[in-house]
Amino acid sequence: MRWLEGGQSAMMQAIDHGPAYLPEGLFAGSPDRVLAGMTVHANTISHARLVALEETFPRTREHIGHDPFNAHSRLFIQQPGVTAAALAEIGGKFAAFLLEAGEGAGVADLARFEWCWLNAYHAADAAPLSLDALTGMAPKALLEHTLARHPAASAGRFAPLVHDLISAEVPGLAAADAILIARPYADVLISPASALMAGVLTAAENPVTIGNLLASMAETPADEPAQLDAIMQSLAALINAGALTTA
Amino acid sequence: MNAPTSPLPPRVGVGLKPQHYVPALEAVSASTPLSGGCPVWFEVHPQNYFGAGGPPHRWLSAFATKVPLSFHSVGLSLGSADGVNFQELEALAALCESHAPAMVSDHLSWSGSGSNRYPDLLPVPYTREALDHFAAQVDRVQDRLGRTILIENPSRYLAFAEDEMTEAEFLHALCARAGCGLLLDINNIEVSASNLGLDAEAMVDAIDPAPVGEVHLAGHASEDHAHGPLLIDDHGSPVSDATWRLFERFVQRAGARPTLIEWDTDVPAFDVLLAEAAKADAIMQATATVPEPTHALA
Numbered sequence: 001m002r003w004l005e006g007g008q009s010a011m012m013q014a015i016d017h018g019p020a021y022l023p024e025g026l027f028a029g030s031p032d033r034v035l036a037g038m039t040v041h042a043n044t045i046s047h048a049r050l051v052a053l054e055e056t057f058p059r060t061r062e063h064i065g066h067d068p069f070n071a072h073s074r075l076f077i078q079q080p081g082v083t084a085a086a087l088a089e090i091g092g093k094f095a096a097f098l099l100e101a102g103e104g105a106g107v108a109d110l111a112r113f114e115w116c117w118l119n120a121y122h123a124a125d126a127a128p129l130s131l132d133a134l135t136g137m138a139p140k141a142l143l144e145h146t147l148a149r150h151p152a153a154s155a156g157r158f159a160p161l162v163h164d165l166i167s168a169e170v171p172g173l174a175a176a177d178a179i180l181i182a183r184p185y186a187d188v189l190i191s192p193a194s195a196l197m198a199g200v201l202t203a204a205e206n207p208v209t210i211g212n213l214l215a216s217m218a219e220t221p222a223d224e225p226a227q228l229d230a231i232m233q234s235l236a237a238l239i240n241a242g243a244l245t246t247a
Numbered sequence: 248m249n250a251p252t253s254p255l256p257p258r259v260g261v262g263l264k265p266q267h268y269v270p271a272l273e274a275v276s277a278s279t280p281l282s283g284g285c286p287v288w289f290e291v292h293p294q295n296y297f298g299a300g301g302p303p304h305r306w307l308s309a310f311a312t313k314v315p316l317s318f319h320s321v322g323l324s325l326g327s328a329d330g331v332n333f334q335e336l337e338a339l340a341a342l343c344e345s346h347a348p349a350m351v352s353d354h355l356s357w358s359g360s361g362s363n364r365y366p367d368l369l370p371v372p373y374t375r376e377a378l379d380h381f382a383a384q385v386d387r388v389q390d391r392l393g394r395t396i397l398i399e400n401p402s403r404y405l406a407f408a409e410d411e412m413t414e415a416e417f418l419h420a421l422c423a424r425a426g427c428g429l430l431l432d433i434n435n436i437e438v439s440a441s442n443l444g445l446d447a448e449a450m451v452d453a454i455d456p457a458p459v460g461e462v463h464l465a466g467h468a469s470e471d472h473a474h475g476p477l478l479i480d481d482h483g484s485p486v487s488d489a490t491w492r493l494f495e496r497f498v499q500r501a502g503a504r505p506t507l508i509e510w511d512t513d514v515p516a517f518d519v520l521l522a523e524a525a526k527a528d529a530i531m532q533a534t535a536t537v538p539e540p541t542h543a544l545a
Contacts, residue, residue, distance in 0.1 A: 003371075003376060003407075012363060012365075028410070032474050041369060041405075083364060083365075086294070121298075121302065122298025124300040125300035125301065
């Protein structure tokens with residue numbers, strides 16, 4: 001069997017589906033020895049994928065326990081498309097999988113929170129916008145100043161379980177509407193956020209002037225029209241948290 | 248055959264791990280450099296720095312200003328029938344652009360296909376067909392990166408029935424064909440020799456030192472089987488006595504080379520790595536009888 005035409009795909013079949021798929025005569029040596037060698041490779045591959053998930057979702061693993069987490073992980077890496085990703089990306093759909101696997105919204109959201117945290121950690125660096133930079137600007141210049149969501153920032157609503165677990169480290173999180181994840185400098189910072197802050201951050205997903213941002217938020221349908229002062233306070237809170245950057 | 252290809256200093260380096268960032272940076276920043284085994288260069292797996300930014304890049308930049316870096320890739324999958332993984336290659340090229348490593352290397356292996364990636368270094372048969380294919384992929388990588396790379400000999404648990412040449416013959420032919428250099432992993436030689444019933448000393452002696460731009464030393468695990476021990480290249484323990492002897496044997500013939508202490512699992516305290524590095528440095532200082540090579544390529 002020529003290697004590039006068939007040998008390599010045969011070896012992949014054996015790694016994925018077991019030694020019954022290994023064509024006779026591909027490797028030299030006794031069947032026992034060949035099986036032992038193939039097992040080393042299969043175990044290395046499986047172990048690396050499982051460890052990547054453990055390292056990506058330590059809180060989720062701790063919350064549900066190692067054995068259930070491991071069982072989910074083993075099923076997850078057999079899902080179509082999962083192993084096409086590099087190890088660093090392998091956990092992208094794990095939260096949705098946990099939900100489908102019956103873990104409930106709380107556990108799935110905990111995994112989603114951890115994925116957001118990891119994305120913040122590895123996001124592109126950018127200088128955060130500071131209130132000092134805006135202080136002293138003439139009103140017209142201030143309204144024309146263009147800002148955007150910092151590459152490492154995200155805010156969202158999570159299940160109460162996530163708020164409860166993280167509130168042990170971040171005071172005020174248990175009662176917050178949303179969780180803000182930001183990394184203005186070296187460290188990922190977690191802080192409570194209001195629904196309005198999350199909305200302002202979403203509105204700044206693409207570069208937008210402060211004037212247009214305020215106008216768009218004031219037009220947002222809601223149970224109660226957002227008041228300008230509240231929007232400004234949310235904007236200031238996001239800037240203080242390092243969640244915005246000058247575009 | 249090529250001249251030695253390493254712009255790395257012919258001294259000891261260590262694999263850089265996040266848990267060692269602080270003591271390692273302190274060590275290389277000290278006004279009076281540590282003696283003995285203080286690493287004078289560091290190696291990283293570039294795949295750990297493929298994120299857009301964040302703390303890993305800050306640390307890497309900090310080290311890059313102090314010491315030469317070697318990028319030891321584990322993801323190009325040069326032996327894949329699909330060809331080199333271009334996503335990995337572009338990410339590697341970007342990282343090289345931003346951090347200017349002294350050396351770049353990957354493995355004589357493959358890691359799956361475009362639709363199924365295996366986080367492992369799978370073996371390539373030593374055939375003319377595989378050589379043609381592998382050399383073409385090394386060409387593509389070197390063209391994209393604009394530099395010569397090193398290719399590491401693998402740890403083998405399996406030998407192909409259709410092998411047409413020895414590992415050394417394959418590697419020498421590859422270096423001649425592609426113009427790449429060789430990263431000689433001496434622990435891998437011990438592992439492969441034991442698992443495949445080969446003579447480790449003969450394997451070391453068969454290596455032409457000329458293209459060897461870097462040497463790796465690491466530990467391995469051992470499993471007992473009815474058909475004999477199976478050595479597993481896990482980089483999770485001290486360098487074995489047998490690997491130290493093989494290293495000394497190679498250095499006696501080849502002279503001092505940039506030599507890395509690898510320790511990737513069950514990573515110990517930095518001092519333990521320093522002790523291993525000091526041992527390697529001492530062997531090179533005491534054993535090397537061949538003048539240090541002139542580095543032809545950067």
